[in-house]
Amino acid sequence: MPSDTPPPVRVSLELRNVSKYYGDLAALVGAQLRVGPGDAILLYGPNGAGKTTLLRLLATVARPSEGEVLFHGKNVRQHAAAAKAAIGFVSHSTFLYGDLTVRENLEFSGTLFGLPEAEKQIAAALEFFALQDRAHTPVRKLSRGLQQRVSLARALLHEPKFLVLDEPFTGLDAATVATLETLMRQLPDQGRTVVFSTHDFARGAALARRLVRLEAGRIRYDGPVEGRSQDSGVRGPDYTKALILNPES
Amino acid sequence: MRSLKIIFAVLGKDLRLEWRNRETLASVCVFGILVVFLFNFAFEPGREESLRLLPGLLWIAFAFAGVLCFNRSFALERENACLEGMALAPVDPGLVYLGKMLANLIFLGIAEGVIVFAASLWYNFSFVPSLKWFALITFLCTVGYVAVGTTFGAVAANLHMREVLLPVLQFPVALPIFIAGIEASTGALKGDPPSSYTSWIKLAAGIAVIFIVLSYLLFEYVLEE
Numbered sequence: 001m002p003s004d005t006p007p008p009v010r011v012s013l014e015l016r017n018v019s020k021y022y023g024d025l026a027a028l029v030g031a032q033l034r035v036g037p038g039d040a041i042l043l044y045g046p047n048g049a050g051k052t053t054l055l056r057l058l059a060t061v062a063r064p065s066e067g068e069v070l071f072h073g074k075n076v077r078q079h080a081a082a083a084k085a086a087i088g089f090v091s092h093s094t095f096l097y098g099d100l101t102v103r104e105n106l107e108f109s110g111t112l113f114g115l116p117e118a119e120k121q122i123a124a125a126l127e128f129f130a131l132q133d134r135a136h137t138p139v140r141k142l143s144r145g146l147q148q149r150v151s152l153a154r155a156l157l158h159e160p161k162f163l164v165l166d167e168p169f170t171g172l173d174a175a176t177v178a179t180l181e182t183l184m185r186q187l188p189d190q191g192r193t194v195v196f197s198t199h200d201f202a203r204g205a206a207l208a209r210r211l212v213r214l215e216a217g218r219i220r221y222d223g224p225v226e227g228r229s230q231d232s233g234v235r236g237p238d239y240t241k242a243l244i245l246n247p248e249s
Numbered sequence: 250m251r252s253l254k255i256i257f258a259v260l261g262k263d264l265r266l267e268w269r270n271r272e273t274l275a276s277v278c279v280f281g282i283l284v285v286f287l288f289n290f291a292f293e294p295g296r297e298e299s300l301r302l303l304p305g306l307l308w309i310a311f312a313f314a315g316v317l318c319f320n321r322s323f324a325l326e327r328e329n330a331c332l333e334g335m336a337l338a339p340v341d342p343g344l345v346y347l348g349k350m351l352a353n354l355i356f357l358g359i360a361e362g363v364i365v366f367a368a369s370l371w372y373n374f375s376f377v378p379s380l381k382w383f384a385l386i387t388f389l390c391t392v393g394y395v396a397v398g399t400t401f402g403a404v405a406a407n408l409h410m411r412e413v414l415l416p417v418l419q420f421p422v423a424l425p426i427f428i429a430g431i432e433a434s435t436g437a438l439k440g441d442p443p444s445s446y447t448s449w450i451k452l453a454a455g456i457a458v459i460f461i462v463l464s465y466l467l468f469e470y471v472l473e474e
Contacts, residue, residue, distance in 0.1 A: 112335065113338055
């Protein structure tokens with residue numbers, strides 16, 4: 001249960017009492033989350049807390065076992081096209097074809113999203129993520145970090161209102177991290193929404209305006225990020241120290 | 250118009266991927282030729298025997314070539330969760346299905362052409378006199394088979410033991426198509442009057458339409474986890 005009442009927002013994307021089960025495993029239980037324009041939300045919690053499941057539900061790639069995902073107050077299933085057009089998702093998987101070049105992958109994505117000025121938008125995305133020199137390189141030949149950049153470019157190509165990022169900093173070099181951080185700060189000011197997860201609390205807290213802490217599939221805190229420490233329930237340095245001194249603890 | 254654009258984007262992407270690595274066509278054609286070749290050694294049939302064996306033999310080769318084709322088609326999508334990537338786009342999942350189906354139809358169609366050509370050489374059998382009807386029967390049955398195979402290929406893509414499960418799942422459903430294909434092909438190759446096997450052709454066409462419509466409608470659920 002949320003420990004603080006979340007600030008009132010103009011609801012755009014909402015999880016209403018959502019649970020997700022994988023067989024007997026409850027990945028997410030009774031999640032209530034309202035995401036509105038201008039939000040920058042950090043999802044934080046230990047491994048297996050349900051962050052990825054929650055992000056996948058918001059991105060509409062997973063269907064809830066119980067409850068509803070609402071887009072502008074209507075079930076996302078009934079308005080799938082409008083919801084999907086408004087969401088950009090970066091996952092652990094890149095969603096990229098290894099044998100297609102960077103440009104071909106973006107062109108394919110652009111066609112699926114029906115971009116009106118695809119060429120212009122692709123050029124802008126390539127420039128933003130400094131991928132112009134790699135535009136004609138097959139994705140398979142790129143490093144993990146470069147593939148992550150292409151994945152981000154793909155997710156941002158259609159200028160989504162909601163950007164859902166699952167561990168977006170994985171594999172990125174310092175320059176790209178800085179670029180992404182700048183973008184994540186700017187988007188909420190433009191009325192767009194960023195929901196992201198990271199294990200780097202300090203970095204995440206610096207970017208977020210709201211913190212959602214998950215533990216064992218339940219939302220334990222949903223409120224302002226200011227003044228919150230890394231009270232994630234993750235066993236910290238003291239536990240590690242104890243484990244070294246007494247391995248059987 | 251936008252629907253056609255989506256279908257051709259998916260089709261074009263699959264053709265381009267195949268052009269880059271040529272893995273599907275190479276493996277499917279080699280497999281089909283091997284089946285035809287080995288059967289010839291096993292039975293050493295004369296012309297009468299060939300007439301009796303060929304329809305069944307060809308459809309065995311087509312069926313297993315299809316399994317390879319559908320598995321390969323979704324192996325490319327499985328890598329980096331690309332199928333899920335397509336599910337993120339605001340498009341009717343049925344259009345993605347039609348694009349994938351068309352690509353599989355082209356690949357399996359090419360493989361069938363190669364297999365029939367190999368069979369005509371090894372069995373010293375001319376398909377020319379019955380080519381029109383044989384081509385129509387093969388096309389309609391292949392459309393039905395690809396309609397089923399594309400759907401089950403997508404279903405099996407995220408399963409363990411997918412290579413084993415795909416034929417187990419799809420063959421029972423595709424069985425009427427194979428029966429219609431073998432019966433109608435036998436009539437056509439024997440030179441029987443078309444009226445004696447048009448009912449099989451109609452059955453094949455009907456099944457193809459039903460499978461395409463059903464798969465188009467149900468593909469949304471296939472794309473979901």
